[in-house]
Amino acid sequence: MGDWASGERIFVQAIRRYCADHGITVDVRAGGWLIAMRRGEVRHFAFGYDIGLNSAIAHRLANDKSATSEALALADVPCIPHHLFLNPKLGKNVVGPRWRDAMLELLAGHPQGVVVKPNEGTSGRSVFKVTTEAELDHAASDVFAMSAGLVISPFLAIEDEVRVVLLGDVPLVVYSKQRGRDWRHNLDAGAKPVLLRDGEARAACVKLAVDAASAIGIIFASIDLVRIDGKWRVLEINSGVMMEALGKLHPELVQATYDAALDRVFGDVRHER
Numbered sequence: 001m002g003d004w005a006s007g008e009r010i011f012v013q014a015i016r017r018y019c020a021d022h023g024i025t026v027d028v029r030a031g032g033w034l035i036a037m038r039r040g041e042v043r044h045f046a047f048g049y050d051i052g053l054n055s056a057i058a059h060r061l062a063n064d065k066s067a068t069s070e071a072l073a074l075a076d077v078p079c080i081p082h083h084l085f086l087n088p089k090l091g092k093n094v095v096g097p098r099w100r101d102a103m104l105e106l107l108a109g110h111p112q113g114v115v116v117k118p119n120e121g122t123s124g125r126s127v128f129k130v131t132t133e134a135e136l137d138h139a140a141s142d143v144f145a146m147s148a149g150l151v152i153s154p155f156l157a158i159e160d161e162v163r164v165v166l167l168g169d170v171p172l173v174v175y176s177k178q179r180g181r182d183w184r185h186n187l188d189a190g191a192k193p194v195l196l197r198d199g200e201a202r203a204a205c206v207k208l209a210v211d212a213a214s215a216i217g218i219i220f221a222s223i224d225l226v227r228i229d230g231k232w233r234v235l236e237i238n239s240g241v242m243m244e245a246l247g248k249l250h251p252e253l254v255q256a257t258y259d260a261a262l263d264r265v266f267g268d269v270r271h272e273r
Helices: 010-021 056-063 065-074 099-108 133-144 200-216 244-249 251-265
Strands: 025-029 034-039 042-047 083-086 114-118 128-130 149-154 160-167 170-178 192-195 220-228 231-238
Touching: 010 025, 010 034, 010 244, 010 251, 056 065, 056 200, 056 231, 065 149, 065 200, 065 231, 083 099, 099 133, 099 149, 114 133, 128 133, 133 149, 160 200, 160 251, 170 200, 170 251, 192 244, 200 220, 200 231, 244 251
Parallel strands: none
Antiparallel strands: 025 034, 034 042, 083 149, 114 128, 114 149, 160 170, 160 220, 170 192, 220 231
16 A cells, blocks of 8 residues: 555545455546555445545536536525636626626725635645735636636635544534645645534534535535534535545545445445444
């Protein structure tokens, strides 16, 4: 199996270990981004950080920040709104002529600032806090250079951010992201994961995460929640469950989480209770 020196992702190492323990043939391709697992005549794939438990539509909804916020709003699940703007390179028939005016209206409506980021997840890259028209134009240009769409959400004073990893309605991992010197809570930006103890905050986050997962019909996901003015809201849902930072601190917990999900993939439900 992989080790730290190999640079292989913890996700890949966890799958290798599970397959070795369960007599499953594993074939890692494309630098670890495609993994084929075979037991007998049955083959399953993992791609990126997705192990294949979620339906195609749940996966697409979760990977689209705008669609997630719309679906959660329809289900009355408290969430951060994400307003979608399509890349003008897609053409006027798709985008319409007033996209920049609509962006400026959003900025004017939030004097404390807005956050501009790609509509599909990038682990905190190309995420901008914007307070002026010039900053908005710079952010939009940067995001549109790499993405088919961007989303704008209000800049809000986040008091805490928590990630819940769910399998069905069972919380396998719950941790807070302790922010570093950056205003963002992304683990890639230096935030530190700290496991959340049992208590009111953990219970509230788990309930909200379960409601969010149910709203889009997702089975295995990590759900990011933020506390603003003392109230928890959903920030986003991730269909690919990435635990690289957590895995360096709590490798056994991360292995057990992927084990439980892979048990579901291979039809074994022992770990779900």
